Amino acid sequence: MAHVAPTATIYGLMAEFETPTGLVEAAEQARLAGYRKLDAYSPIPIDELNEALALRRTRLPMLVLAGGILGGLAGYGLEYWSQAIAYPLNIGGRPLHSWPHFIPVTFETTVLGAALSAFVGMWALNGLPQPYHPVFNVPEFARASRDRFFLVIETADPRFDRHGTEQFLKGLHPVGVHEVAP
Amino acid sequence: MATEHPHDRLAHVSDGSAALRVSPPVIAPGHTFESVTDKISGIVLTKRTPIGWFFGFAIAFAFLMLLNLTIGHLLMTGIGIWGNNVPVGWAFDIINFVWWIGIGHAGTLISAILLLFRQQWRTSINRFAEAMTLFAVACAAMFPLLHTGRPWLAAYWLFPYPNTMGLWPQFRSPLIWDVFAVSTYFTVSLLFWFTGLVPDMATLRDRAQSKAARVVFGVLSLGWRGSAKHWQRYEMAYLLLAGISTPLVLSVHSVVSFDFAISVLPGWHATIFPPYFVAGAIYSGFAMVMTLAVPLRKFYHLEDFITMRHIHNMTKVMLVTGMIVAYGYANEAFFAWYSANPYEGYMMMNRMTGPYAVFYWSLIAINAAMIQLFWFRRVRDNVALLFVLSLFVNVGMWLERFIIIVTSLHRDFLPSSWDMYAPTRWDFAMFTGTIGLFLSLFFLFIRLLPALAMFELRTIVPQAKVQAGHHG
Numbered sequence: 126m127a128h129v130a131p132t133a134t135i136y137g138l139m140a141e142f143e144t145p146t147g148l149v150e151a152a153e154q155a156r157l158a159g160y161r162k163l164d165a166y167s168p169i170p171i172d173e174l175n176e177a178l179a180l181r182r183t184r185l186p187m188l189v190l191a192g193g194i195l196g197g198l199a200g201y202g203l204e205y206w207s208q209a210i211a212y213p214l215n216i217g218g219r220p221l222h223s224w225p226h227f228i229p230v231t232f233e234t235t236v237l238g239a240a241l242s243a244f245v246g247m248w249a250l251n252g253l254p255q256p257y258h259p260v261f262n263v264p265e266f267a268r269a270s271r272d273r274f275f276l277v278i279e280t281a282d283p284r285f286d287r288h289g290t291e292q293f294l295k296g297l298h299p300v301g302v303h304e305v306a307p
Numbered sequence: 308m309a310t311e312h313p314h315d316r317l318a319h320v321s322d323g324s325a326a327l328r329v330s331p332p333v334i335a336p337g338h339t340f341e342s343v344t345d346k347i348s349g350i351v352l353t354k355r356t357p358i359g360w361f362f363g364f365a366i367a368f369a370f371l372m373l374l375n376l377t378i379g380h381l382l383m384t385g386i387g388i389w390g391n392n393v394p395v396g397w398a399f400d401i402i403n404f405v406w407w408i409g410i411g412h413a414g415t416l417i418s419a420i421l422l423l424f425r426q427q428w429r430t431s432i433n434r435f436a437e438a439m440t441l442f443a444v445a446c447a448a449m450f451p452l453l454h455t456g457r458p459w460l461a462a463y464w465l466f467p468y469p470n471t472m473g474l475w476p477q478f479r480s481p482l483i484w485d486v487f488a489v490s491t492y493f494t495v496s497l498l499f500w501f502t503g504l505v506p507d508m509a510t511l512r513d514r515a516q517s518k519a520a521r522v523v524f525g526v527l528s529l530g531w532r533g534s535a536k537h538w539q540r541y542e543m544a545y546l547l548l549a550g551i552s553t554p555l556v557l558s559v560h561s562v563v564s565f566d567f568a569i570s571v572l573p574g575w576h577a578t579i580f581p582p583y584f585v586a587g588a589i590y591s592g593f594a595m596v597m598t599l600a601v602p603l604r605k606f607y608h609l610e611d612f613i614t615m616r617h618i619h620n621m622t623k624v625m626l627v628t629g630m631i632v633a634y635g636y637a638n639e640a641f642f643a644w645y646s647a648n649p650y651e652g653y654m655m656m657n658r659m660t661g662p663y664a665v666f667y668w669s670l671i672a673i674n675a676a677m678i679q680l681f682w683f684r685r686v687r688d689n690v691a692l693l694f695v696l697s698l699f700v701n702v703g704m705w706l707e708r709f710i711i712i713v714t715s716l717h718r719d720f721l722p723s724s725w726d727m728y729a730p731t732r733w734d735f736a737m738f739t740g741t742i743g744l745f746l747s748l749f750f751l752f753i754r755l756l757p758a759l760a761m762f763e764l765r766t767i768v769p770q771a772k773v774q775a776g777h778h779g
Contacts, residue, residue, distance in 0.1 A: 175539050183539060185543045186543065200487075207467060229481075233555075237491045240494070240499075247540050270512075270513045270514075271514065272344065
């Protein structure tokens with residue numbers, strides 16, 4: 126186990142925990158021990174993990190703001206162009222650019238732009254859909270969507286050491302430590 | 308597992324202590340990650356479909372076939388098969404449209420507005436309420452589309468796309484606002500619903516026994532693996548979608564009410580319409596959630612998740628919004644008198660004493676009088692009675708739209724153009740047909756997808772709390 130060669134053939138090491146508290150503590154310990162290429166997996170969102178893993182705030186809100194503004198401008202622009210330029214009609218003597226009438230649709234396209242960018246942006250930033258990921262090679266990982274909590278330290282981490290990291294993970298009181306095939 | 312507990316009685320006992328007024332819990336005690344996940348996913352992954360499911364689906368499907376027949380006849384013959392006539396140019400088509408859209412409001416209200424208000428009890432009812440929203444909006448959309456008679460031409464009447472005729476829709480018309488409001492609402496509700504489903508799809512993928520189910524749920528789960536980084540963005544997206552949907556849900560029925568309020572017809576031309584319509588929509592939507600939740604919790608033994616707390620809260624929401632609607636009726640009557648406008652005054656007298664008065668008083672009896680029963684704890688504790696009352700609310704809200712639309716149109720300014728309106732059998736076939744479509748989709752939904760949000764239910768079990776002082 127102590128020889129170096131096999132490290133290249135695995136994706137990383139996975140520790141399995143029974144409780145969210147166990148995972149949060151382990152993630153924090155791993156951060157403090159200097160590991161940087163690690164990820165935690167849980168069947169529920171755990172706010173404390175953001176801090177434990179020192180995750181940066183997501184850029185998603187700015188994306189959604191931009192999408193909303195773009196949607197609103199597109200909606201209003203379409204209305205102005207189609208009603209005042211492309212297809213001018215006199216409706217009850219109202220001005221061609223009768224802006225109060227254009228507000229409801231502008232509102233709806235703003236909402237649509239923001240919602241689409243929240244949806245597309247979130248999946249894109251997450252890199253999903255992703256047909257394959259090494260963590261699924263661990264049979265125990267099937268419980269990550271039910272009742273178990275996992276911490277994975279990747280071999281790509283500069284501090285990763287096949288034996289040392291395994292000992293470190295075992296010291297965090299997991300239910301088990303598994304090798305993750307690439 | 309605490310499935311056998313007589314929770315309704317427990318809830319009753321704890322409610323009985325009037326001094327403390329302890330609310331029943333949002334999830335029955337004793338549940339864990341495993342029990343929640345296994346119970347909900349078991350409904351989908353079981354090989355044995357309950358016989359009652361087939362029975363219910365068969366009835367719903369028969370009405371769906373009636374809808375197909377009606378649409379076929381409508382497209383071959385034209386909308387003359389309906390009872391619409393010259394003063395009443397809008398009848399069942401718009402009544403049913405507004406009715407269905409209104410019902411569709413509860414889903415997004417529960418999933419978005421209650422999320423922003425941190426109402427934990429939304430968690431076990433949001434999923435099927437959102438599904439109900441989508442199906443209701445799909446039913447609603449059929450009516451205006453088919454009212455055009457030639458829906459394939461409606462594309463350029465409704466949607467702005469560059470066409471060879473150089474035509475554009477008229478954006479000064481509330482009907483076009485409606486197209487945008489309803490299609491945006493459907494799209495955003497769908498995105499919200501699907502986003503909520505993804506982690507649950509992953510659970511089903513991991514728990515499915517059959518290869519086909521693993522592949523289907525695997526594709527639908529998008530490869531979700533519950534990574535902390537993913538959850539962080541996911542939670543943010545969910546919150547943002549909720550924030551975006553909140554003004555949206557209020558705007559949709561406001562825009563629907565503009566279809567009427569922008570006109571000059573007595574009975575339609577009223578500034579109270581937008582808030583009054585929105586309140587009515589939430590009221591009827593919660594009634595439909597109740598109509599669906601009561602049998603769902605009974606037949607699938609979900610009393611642990613849809614507890615008396617949910618039933619109580621839904622009843623209270625119906626009471627509040629129902630009272631706003633009743634205020635709307637009073638306000639309409641008051642302004643008809645206070646405006647001193649003879650046409651407004653006549654419209655109100657015609658509603659109260661004219662040929663359709665029986666419908667007007669029925670809706671007052673339901674939406675203003677009957678809902679006062681919801682004040683009583685004994686009524687709120689009686690699930691079977693609430694189911695019946697929620698059906699009445701659905702009827703009452705349908706009658707409201709009938710009264711608003713038909714009585715306003717059939718006697719307008721010129722007595723020479725007055726006429727009576729009566730629906731034909733095809734009107735009823737189409738209406739009951741959409742109920743068949745709605746229920747068929749709902750039956751398929753509860754069989755094929757998790758009807759309750761598993762991952763959100765997991766967050767409210769006691770285990771989910773990260774113990775304080777973990778900082779070592």
